[in-house]
Amino acid sequence: MTETTGAADSLAASPPKIPKRKNTVTIAGILTAGPGLLWLTIFLAVPCLSLVAMALATRGQYGDVVWTFSTENLKRLAGFGLFGWSSDLIFILLRSLVIALVTTILCVSISYPLTFHMATRSKSVRVFWLILIVVPFWTNVVVRTYGWLLVLSPQMPPAKLLAFLGFLPPETALYPGTLAVYLGMVTTFLPFMALPLYASVERLDWSILEAARDLYANGYLIFKKIILPQTMPGLTVGLIVTFVPAMAMFVVTDILGGAKYMLIGNLIQQQFSQARDWPFGAALSLALMLLTLVSLTFRKLKSPDQKGPKE
Amino acid sequence: MKPQTARALISYLSLILLYLPSLAVAVFSVNKARFGLNWKGFTLEWYQRLWNNEYILEATLNSLIIAAVTTVIATVIGTALALGLENAPWPKSCHKLFDVIINIPVVVPDIIMAVALVLAFSFLRQFSGAFELGLGTLILGHVTFQISFVTLIVRSRLATLNRETKEAAIDLFASRFYHFRRVTLPLITPGILAGAMLAFTLSLDDFIISFFIHGPESVTLPIYIFASLKRGLTPETNAISTVMLIATVIMAFIAERLTRRT
Known part of the structure; x- marks a missing residue:
């Protein structure tokens, strides 16, 4: 947060400008950082989290994903397969x-x-x-x-x-x-x-x-x-x-x-x-x-x- | 044996081990023998034949297109992200969350990122055919890991800038944009270039993520090489692999130079 105080100090000579500057910084910040963060969220963070949901779904007959809750895959992880453990x-x-x-x-x-x-x-x-x-x-x-x-x-x-x-x-x-x-x-x-x-x-x-x-x-x-x-x-x-x-x-x-x-x-x-x-x-x-x-x-x-x- | 001698011995041995495989590929790329691995004399025939192998040409073209397009996108987005994070007064908690998101591609194994991308594309495919596996998904996937690396490099460069120039510029009533264009941008250009070179190399070099998100019509060079191992190696594979080795090494060197100038 040294950033804000630094900018504020340097602008001490023209106090009325401070709030305005601050606002533009935030909008510019959102505009510049936004696309990258959005990209990483859509293609990486959310899919990583959705791994949990996917792990609890089941495989359909044709290799599709069926969204019914099951702990089958977790059991398989522990070694319980089609033919017993x-x-x-x-x-x-x-x-x-x-x-x-x-x-x-x-x-x-x-x-x-x-x-x-x-x-x-x-x-x-x-x-x-x-x-x-x-x-x-x-x-x-x-x-x-x-x-x-x-x-x-x-x-x-x-x-x-x-x-x-x-x-x-x-x-x-x-x-x-x-x-x-x-x-x-x-x-x-x-x-x-x-x-x-x-x-x-x-x-x-x-x-x-x-x-x-x-x-x-x-x-x-x-x-x-x-x-x-x-x-x-x-x-x-x-x-x-x-x-x-x-x-x-x-x-x-x-x-x-x-x-x-x-x-x-x-x-x-x-x-x-x-x-x-x-x-x-x-x-x-x-x-x-x-x-x-x-x-x-x-x-x-x-x-x-x-x-x-x-x- | 003195410890120094033992250390030297281990060091030279590890160098040999590090370089032996690539050297073998390069040596067999100029070997006359079409089949088998016996040395039959020097030839550049396999390199000439690369021009007639449409699969290799297509894979090379795909790799280059993907690397070029993704580098441009990732450099712009990644640099903007770095600037946005450094220059805006984000609350501390936001910074922490952003750091986690940006560091995912650095920490998480490639294969998990690949799986995550596969899931993302299969979900988005319900809304648009643009997410069918192919060049498009390869580009989206590569940009995803490149953004992080570009951002991290540009950010480290931004962190070295001193506050005084900025404060001086503001005191002299330079507009934010003017200050950015005339002061910040020239100073961080080496960082941006290094980030771009790294992004290009990472894209050209990537196998694991591409392997998961490529379509049948969009084979890249590493995928082609991997597939040709299963079909049986040809001298052309050795030749194109050698070209790729040399290209990545040159790229890496330029990127190194640019970062070291900091």
């Missing part, structure tokens, strides 16, 4: 969580050494590294993922080497499978983790680190007591922007995973294409949204706590 859906949800979690952990464990290496370079080299990490972030996810299909195909060195060493039958591709999925996931999300973390690592107070080494603190202690608290802001941002989209991923698992790697994202996509079961798709989206909100609150809970011990 099955663990399939629970497994898919758990798998999404596990894959997102493992991807995030892998990205964190690569990002720390990576960002430390980057931060200890000279300034021009640092900018170069930064560009190298940013570029993959911009390139298309479909193209980068199918690039792995080429790299992991039977004719290429990685598969040939493994076949030569006897780990793999000859003329077999390294996809679909766990290795392919994690390669795809980690390379997709590494920039998401490394960039925010780098912002924190760059500002690290290196003198404390040296002091700790002089006092013979071991690596674990240094990380826990010095590096972790100081890089917490970047790390939390990185964790969220990696974990949330990783959970919703369907491109990488679709291309590199095969049927065994069905995630909640793949399932949602199926409800809106092949299966044409929108209400169930909406219920699944709602579940995903809930998981997103939980991860976001984790950040909110984390931030006050992180100020606590410092001050």
